[in-house]
Structure formats: structure tokens, C-alpha cells
């Protein structure tokens with residue numbers, strides 16, 4: 001199949017305020033790609049595991065353009081599980097967008113366009129997917145990228161602190177600590193970060209504060 005005919009399976013394309021990471025609050029178009037090889041216990045996007053609509057890259061670009069945004073966030077599901085995601089990321093950059101990629105960190109980041117801001121999770125034990133972390137990806141991150149931990153409990157927190165220290169993560173890029181919604185109180189996580197004087201940022205999910213668990217927001 002030629003590149004022009006490549007299609008991506010897409011769950012939704014929507015317009016919202018970025019709710020996560022360093023661009024929080026920016027008006028953003030989200031492209032949520034369908035399918036994920038992981039099953040994090042807390043996943044708030046399980047509706048993207050199946051279904052979706054097959055769209056060509058020009059069709060995705062056209063729907064994104066309708067939202068008149070600078071920022072585009074490619075998420076999922078696990079975007080990198082679809083090989084054509086790499087072409088989509090490049091096409092969005094070529095169209096002049098500031099592009100971010102939300103990824104589990106379980107698949108190779110090697111082919112991602114260097115203009116893309118990579119927001120990579122390290123999956124903690126409470127996710128049930130800690131064995132999927134691909135630590136080789138850390139060498140592919142640059143200071144513009146972000147490493148995110150989504151934490152379910154104090155055990156996860158301790159694990160994240162150990163990763164921070166073992167890999168010197170704060171020397172690579174910004175490190176975000178986020179509480180898994182419904183599992184850990186963000187104020188408790190805030191107290192631990194202060195107590196331990198960690199070089200990390202607390203991340204709250206702005207869209208859930210504004211709109212709750214509504215899909216497409």
C-alpha cells in the first residue's frame with residue numbers, strides 16, 4: 001500500500017483545552033487513535049480499545065484544520081501501535097502544527113519526528129503493565145519532552161522515586177507525577193513531593209476538573 005493510501009483507525013478528533021502536561025490550558029485538537037496492546041488497570045480511555053473509523057492522513061488533517069489550532073495532541077489508545085502514526089505526526093508538523101504525542105513508552109520511539117514533543121509514561125506497578133516499560137526509550141528523549149508517572153498508591157510513588165534516582169530522569173526532561181483518577185488523592189501526592197523535595201511537577205488533569213469523565217473533552 002502506498003503512503004498516500006495509508007489509513008489510521010481513529011476513535012475521535014475533538015477540540016478542547018490541553019488537560020495534561022506542560023501545555024495544559026492551550027487550545028488543542030486531539031486525535032485519538034484506536035487500539036492499545038496494554039491494559040492499564042486505571043485506563044480512562046478504554047473506549048478507544050476497539051472500533052474507530054479508518055481515515056487517510058489528509059482526512060485527519062482536514063478535520064484537525066477545522067478546529068483552527070496551533071497545538072495538536074496525538075493520543076489513544078496507544079498511537080504508536082499503528083505504524084502509520086509516524087507519517088501522521090510528520091504530516092501534522094509539516095502543516096505547521098505544534099505536535100505532542102502521548103505514549104505509554106512500551107513501543108520504540110525511534111521513528112518519531114524530532115519536531116514532536118513526546119510525553120512518555122513510565123508505567124508503575126499499580127497499572128499492571130510495569131513489565132512493558134521500554135527503558136531504551138529514555139535515550140531517545142530530549143529536553144523538550146516529558147516523562148509522566150501515573151500513580152495509584154504509595155507503593156507506586158516509591159517505585160517512581162526509585163526510577164527518578166536510578167535514571168536521573170530530571171536531567172533528561174520535565175518529570176510529571178500524576179494521581180490516577182479515583183485511586184490516589186492529588187493532595188496526598190502533593191504532600192509527598194514536598195516532603196521528599198522532588199524535582200518533579202504535580203500534574204492535575206484539567207479537563208476532568210472542568211468536565212469530569214466525559215469522553216471527547
Ligand SMILES: C[S@@+](CC[C@H](N)C(=O)[O-])C[C@H]1O[C@@H](n2cnc3c(N)ncnc32)[C@H](O)[C@@H]1O
Nearest residue numbers: 042043044045076077078102103104150180181
Ligand atoms: C489514555 S493514555 C493514551 C496514551 C498512551 N496509551 C499512554 O498510556 O500514555 C493518555 C494518558 O492518560 C493517562 N491516564 C489514563 N488513565 C488515567 C487515569 N485514570 N488517571 C490519570 N491519568 C490517566 C495515561 O497514563 C497517559 O499518561
Ligand SMILES: Nc1nc2[nH]cc(C(=O)O)c2c(=O)[nH]1
Nearest residue numbers: 016017018019020075207217
Ligand atoms: N482535554 C484533554 N486533554 C488531554 N490530554 C491528554 C489526553 C489523553 O487522553 O491522552 C487528554 C484528553 O482526553 N482530554
Ligand code: SF4
Nearest residue numbers: 036038040043077104
Ligand atoms: S497504555 Fe494508555 S491507552 Fe493503553 S491501557 Fe494504558 S493508559 Fe490506556
Ligand SMILES: [Mg+2]
Nearest residue numbers: 019044045075
Ligand atoms: Mg484522556
